[in-house]
Structure formats: C-alpha cells, structure tokens
Amino acid sequence: MSESDLRPGQNLAHLLAPSWKREVSRWYAEDTPSFDWAGFVVGEEVQEAILWGKSGGILAGVPFFDEIFKQAECEVEWLLPEGSVIPPNSKTKVAVVRGKARNLLLAERVGLNTLARCSGIASISRRFRDLARAEGWKGVVAGTRKTTPGFRLVEKYGMMVGGVDPHRHDLSSMVMLKDNHIWATGSITSAVQSVRRVAGFSLLVNVECQNYEEANEAISAGANIVMLDNLLGEELHGAAKRLKEEWKGKREFLIETSGGIVEGGLKARLGPDIDILSTSAVHQSCPHVDFSLKIQPRQKA
Secondary structure, three states: EEHHHOOOOOOHHHHHHHHHHHHHHHHHHHOOOOOOOHHHHOOOOOEEEEEEEEEOOOOOOOHHHHHHHHHHEEEEEEOOOEEEEEEOOEEEEEEEEEEEEHHHHHHHHHHHHHHHHHHHHHHHHHHHHHHHHHHHOOOOOOOOOOOOOOOOOOOOHHHHHHEEEOOOHHHHHHHHEEEHHHHHOOOOHHHHHHHHHHHHOOOOOOEEEHHHHHHHHHHOOOOOEEEEEEOOOHHHHHHHHHHHHHHHHHHHEEEEEEEEOHHHHHHHHOOOOOEEEEOOOOOOOOHHHOOEEEEOOOOOO
16 A cells, blocks of 8 residues: 555554654664764754755655654655655755754754665655556465564565555465474475464464465465465466465465566566565665755855
C-alpha cells in the first residue's frame, strides 16, 4: 500500500509505535558522541533552512525526519506530502526547517541520511510495483528481511510508501522454514508439524521449496505459503500451475517466487499462478535520493 492508496484521514505514520523514537536518540549518540565543535561557531540565532530535493524519486521518511528535528528543537514545514514524486534533473523545494543554527546543523546529516535512504527504497519499490501492474499482474510485490540491522523500521516504511508489501518484519512475525530448518529437522513434514504445535492458528507458515515435489509435500503438511525459491521459466510456472490444479478445492495456499529477482528479470517471474513476488532488490544496493539542507544567507544591513 502506498500513500496514494490510502483513504482520506489515513496516514502510514500512524502505523509507527511510540517506541521507535528512541532510535533517533541512538542515531544522535552515534553521530555526536561528545563535543559538537562546528556547532560552537554558529551559535543559537534562529535561522531558516530549505530542504531541497536534487534527484528524482519518491519522498519518504517524513515522520523520521520530523522526529530528528523535533529532538533538536526545530520545526519542519513540509511543502510536499509524503509519497510525492520529486522530478529528476531539477532542484525542488521540499520543506522549510526552522530552529537555532547549531541545532539545525546538529540534525542535518542524521535527517538527510535517513530521508535519502527511505526515499531511495520508496522510489525503487514504486518502480517494481508499477512494472508489475503494467503487466496486469494482480499479485503482491514484497520486500524481504534482508535489511540493515537497527534500521529495518525505516526501510520497511519506505517499501510501504513506495507501494510494495513489507513481507515479514522479523522472525516473530511469520513462520518461515528455509532449507537450513528443513535439513536440521529432517524433512519438510516434520518441520511443519513441529512448528504448528507451538505457533498456533494465528501465524502463517511459509516453506522454502526447491522444486514441485517439496512444494507438494509442504502443502500436504499444512503450509500456508510455498516459496518456489530460485525456480525460473517453465520450471517455476509449470510447478505453480500444477500445484494450483492438483490442490484446487482441497487446500488454500499461496505461491511465492523469490531468489535473485532484479528489475530486469521481474516480468519473467510474473504469472497467473504466482501470488507473491519477494525481492531484496527494492532495498539492498538501491540508489538514494539526493537531498540537501541549506541555511538561508543573512540579510546584509
């Protein structure tokens, strides 16, 4: 779901629990562990700074940017709403930030880094979503859990602003049995049955499968989702079609395709029997959106 998919009055920022704000304090502790030497130079005169968008992309990360500057006792006035398209090859005025000069500069790099990363993820997420929609595919494009430790919330948020599904957030969100779980347990059936005893009815079970036979076993054992990992072409779509036909009316399940999916190979993974496409390409190694924060020059007397 992206900002454009929301109903009036809805806001993705409302998903965030208050506890995330403690992360901002940690970011400050990392960036300014002792003295702010340069802040001594500029002092505490109230100044105004312009936030410029300097490369094309989707604006994302507004609540994080707001909190960063709030903790620095500054105010942010947004000129564009979150989810807006920043045009490429232009200099776009995105927001005005007001506060004491040393506080503006204290928060500058923490705020820009967060906004740039979140917006970059939203931008490539939007491209993936739009490519899938252009093909007429009705399934779900999702990110993965291959996120940056300590920064997952921002990265998952960027995916949602861009319009892709954030998939599971952590090991506690959904049961995902991967190849190592299967090998360590002995079989897919044993692993699924074992986890069902403790996970209860409220958690979905997703099983990573290498071929049709493994997927068939997973469905038989009670998996809610089968991930056909690294299967391509006819092997992928043939297996998905066969599974849907053979289990029709007997068991409800979803089929996920994953493994090495990049923008250029997206279309080849889409098909009528594929329900979910999950990829780390929407957040790993994606380019950032370039922003700068410029304090306005003092007026000469």
